[in-house]
Amino acid sequence: MNAESWQKSMAGSNRTWIEETLSQHRRLTPAVVRLLENILDRSSIEYLSISGRTKELSSTEEKIRRKKYAQPELQLTDLSGIRVITFLETQVKEISDIIRATFDIDDKHSFDRASILGDDRMGYRSTHFVCTLGPSRKGLLEYEALSELKFEIQVRTVLQHAWAELAHDRSFKLGTGLPAKIQRKLNLYSGMLEIVDGAFDEIARDVDAYKSEIATKTASQLSDTELNSLTLQPYLEQLSDQYDLGIIFVEIPDEVLNEFKAFGLNKIGDLKAIANKYVLEQISEHSAGDENAIGFVRTLMMYHDIDRYFTIWKRWEGLDRPTASLLAKRYGSQKFKLLMKEKHIWIEGEEDLGLPQDPLDDEIPW
Known part of the structure; x- marks a missing residue:
């Protein structure tokens, strides 16, 4: 036509x-x-x-x-x-x-x-x-x-x-x-792209298989496993159910996992060691019922050793009122307030935590 x-x-x-x-x-x-x-x-x-x-x-x-x-x-x-x-x-x-x-x-x-x-x-x-x-x-x-x-x-x-x-x-x-020389190079790189596509698929299957394996284990059986985002979730879910903690699980970035490991939490068993029954009951008593997984682990670390925690602190800038009350009770109002002031950490409801007054209150803007 x-x-x-x-x-x-x-x-x-x-x-x-x-x-x-x-x-x-x-x-x-x-x-x-x-x-x-x-x-x-x-x-x-x-x-x-x-x-x-x-x-x-x-x-x-x-x-x-x-x-x-x-x-x-x-x-x-x-x-x-x-x-x-x-x-x-x-x-x-x-x-x-x-x-x-x-x-x-x-x-x-x-x-x-x-x-x-x-x-x-x-x-x-x-x-x-x-x-x-x-x-x-x-x-x-x-x-x-x-x-x-x-x-x-x-x-x-x-x-x-x-x-x-x-x-x-x-x-x-x-x-x-x-040209043939360029076409051969193009074929090589497109072939590499296909290999990567298949590799991602394989890795995704490996992750699914690992998650399925972890999901069948109890908290005790998880003790020797590496602390990572896949093992942390089922462990925290079991703790949350047992102690009514209301932990909300969120994706945990690598930099936060590195923070946990710098504190010494390399295996689930390391976390389990600082999360004994008494500590969990204290956290449950002061919990607002909606803390995410990152905040919960940070609370555990601070409750266990607040001085060591702030040597690896990743510069978050705020603390909720229930956690602040818990830590002030654990370490004393004066030490806790000075540390929060030194690190420039904002506290929710800081003007009325219901804690005993001390002479430093006039110097520290709560």
């Missing part, structure tokens, strides 16, 4: 069809994004992002012209495009299974680029589906007139996405037709 014939074909009904169809796809695209978000959230499958786009009129016309589509109403499958970016290859498979169970799949036009490339070739990999919403949603008002429209869903890991963006960005010139 030459340019003149194309211009004639676009006049009238054909162009009207494209405009009307794109209008429907502008409804379809966000509807599919919301549907996928809801399903993946309910399935507790983690993902980085879900995004969608609807083709513009000009790019639709350009594609029909470039591909010389004689029946664009049948051949155009990507007027709505949805992209799901995951963290791991395992999640790609899980999400692909959900897509197959949720939508009607056009298997003839759906594909996995990994299988197309084969095991001996490197390059851009992702999984593509051509779908329709299917007859089961045809009667729903929100999908009225949308159930037969085709759309594409692309599922890839964040590393596959990064590679694809580089490969398709013309400024990087990583497309086809490169």
